[in-house]
Amino acid sequence: GESVGLHLPTLSVQEGDNSIINCAYSNSASDYFIWYKQESGKGPQFIIDIRSNMDKRQGQRVTVLLNKTVKHLSLQIAATQPGDSAVYFCAENRSGDKIIFGKGTRLHILP
Amino acid sequence: DAGVTQSPTHLIKTRGQQVTLRCSPKSGHDTVSWYQQALGQGPQFIFQYYEEEERQRGNFPDRFSGHQFPNYSSELNVNALLLGDSALYLCASSLGPSGNTIYFGEGSWLTVV
Known part of the structure; x- marks a missing residue:
């Protein structure tokens, strides 16, 4: 069964505010996580990844936090823009590159 | 640098038919995976x-090869198509x-259909 899952199916954020999308996983042996963004009608787009030897990783306007104690990770998007509207998936990369996806959170940007 | 390319983009088949989907990996990549994404x-x-x-x-029947x-x-080939096979098929490299x-x-x- 799934080992990753998102807390909320939908998140609405005011344009310019920061967005935080949360995800939990169940397998304590999981060691490689990825966040994907999927816009309507397109394939998943790699955003950022993190391995279990780190607890934080930053990219351009995005930060991923990993809390191994409670098996939780989050994606933070700074200064959310209309182009950030999409479904966001947290995913686990199992050994051999089998990606296990959660159900996704749809991010709505309010004007 | 071309990314992962797939064809066709859209197609309609009848129950019982067979379908073949094609994928070219990103330049320099040698490993390809296939995923099925149902709506939502x-x-x-x-x-x-x-x-x-x-x-x-993964947990897919032998109809998928x-x-x-x-x-x-x-x-990716799917034989003896079922209505439930309707989905977005993604290739990853x-x-x-x-x-x-x-x-x-x-x-x-x-x-x-």
């Missing part, structure tokens, strides 16, 4: 090909079968 769901792993062999398989060619491109960033194509939308 996350993608589900079908199988992975590396060195022209199926290396991993694949192939990888010497140029690393790949095909990476360099090597383990540990490197995986990139997805835009997918092939299959509708079975």
Whole structure:
């Protein structure tokens, strides 16, 4: 069964505010996580990844936090823009590159 | 630098028919995986090909088969189509079968009627 899952199916954020999308996983042996963004009608787009030897990783306007104690990770998007509207998936990369996806959170940007 | 490319983008088939979907990996990549994404769901792993062999398989019936060619491109074949096979079929590629960033194509939308 799934080992990753998102807390909320939908998140609405005011344009310019920061967005935080949360995800939990169940397998304590999981060691490689990825966040994907999927816009309507397109394939998943790699955003950022993190391995279990780190607890934080930053990219351009995005930060991923990993809390191994409670098996939780989050994606933070700074200064959310209309182009950030999409479904966001947290995913686990199992050994051999089998990606296990959660159900996704749809991010709505309010004007 | 071309990303992962898939064809066709959309197609409609009738129950019982067979379909072949095609994928060219991102330049420099040698590993291809296929995923099925039903509406409103996350993608589900079908199988992975590396060195022209199926290396991993998800929980999909034998009606789903694949192939990888010497140029690393790949095909996904589905036989005896069911209505429930209607989905977005995604191809993903990476360099090597383990540990490197995986990139997805835009997918092939299959509708079975």
